[in-house]
Amino acid sequence: MLANKTERETPSCNKENDILRAAEREFLAKGFSGARTVSIAQAAGVTHAMLHYYFRTKEQLFERILDEKIQAMGQSVLAAFGQPRLPLVERIRDGVERHFDFIAANPDLPRFVVNEVFAHPERSLIMQQRISFVVERLIADLQVEMDATARRGEVEPIDVRTLLLDIVSLNIFPFIAFPIIEPIFGGQAADREQFFARRKQENVEVIMRRIKKQ
Amino acid sequence: MLANKTERETPSCNKENDILRAAEREFLAKGFSGARTVSIAQAAGVTHAMLHYYFRTKEQLFERILDEKIQAMGQSVLAAFGQPRLPLVERIRDGVERHFDFIAANPDLPRFVVNEVFAHPERSLIMQQRISFVVERLIADLQVEMDATARRGEVEPIDVRTLLLDIVSLNIFPFIAFPIIEPIFGGQAADREQFFARRKQENVEVIMRRIKKQ
């Protein structure tokens, strides 16, 4: 049936992919209930019937996107902190920055994932479990190094899960709340680039102070 | 009043308010596009026509709720930190805890406000400006005290806006992302109460270390 896509289909004339990319934009911007399949089809430059031909239902199309995005969120943490080449403190500083950069490059991602997982936790259960499984190993690995470093008196001992939640909270929230923050920061947030550059530095500062031995 | 047994007599007396309360629940849970006016009417125990009789449109009913909630978010910051009776460091510690408690008591509020403001920033512009105006005074006041305290060498100098964003990021994110966090924290988050009690302590710790003089 649809399983075997031929290799000579170039991206620009691959309608299935066009629909996926259009769906990605629409769903990320408006969420499941706000998105319209007609709009997606229109943005993809195909008739509405094609969307159903390839994905049967709005729900199925949505789940393709949601799974993709949940995975991306999980991967972002792995990619940011899974670099064992640096000593722990530098590894964490580097991780905060990498994770921040990823969110900066995908500012709509966290809101989307957070909302849709909240709206229907059962919808994404398998994907979530897969992510936690991988993240679990990263955490265990980091915790071992953390404990060792703390024993040498180089850092304040801390539960790695707790530290990671501090980091993602600080990194993600400013992006998802930017429209609210902007008027409060007034001129300071007028230059979006600069605002987030400072944010990144602040988050690194907060986390470094959190683990610093007192 | 023999007319007491008539069908039109309302048990809860104020249907307009019933609709508002039902709308609040529905909109907070599902957002504007996910909410259904029929469901709201049903939950309020009135016919669907009544909803339009009192509020004309879904949009107007929604804006009543959104304005209310934006104001509540702003007030929560004011109420938490607007207590000039304590010395600065204690005032901040107390503020972090008060703000956390408010979010804990209204866990759906931030997601709702953040989403809807993001989806239609123009819809809430007046309300946002009103909030920023009030918060602005709090910030100015706190900054004066912060600078004075820093001059005495009791804290590390910091921009108050930056510090407040650290605080609300740490306090709000764990609530809006809880369904994602839960499986990763596994057993540690099984007891929701305890998980958030620890979070509160962690957030206080992070912020105290952030302003501590080095």
Add this chain to the structure above:
DNA sequence: ATTATCTATAGATCTATAGATAATGC
């Protein structure tokens, strides 16, 4: 023979209103 695409439309849902009727206040 199968896959891709289009037009047209069914069917479901959802917002909103019209129009009738009862209650309330003056």
Add this chain to the structure above:
DNA sequence: ATTATCTATAGATCTATAGATAATGC
């Protein structure tokens, strides 16, 4: 006379599919 409430339904969307037709691969 005005306000509150109900029933019934219009009108607008939106998802999904049927059925015809073109393109592609064997």
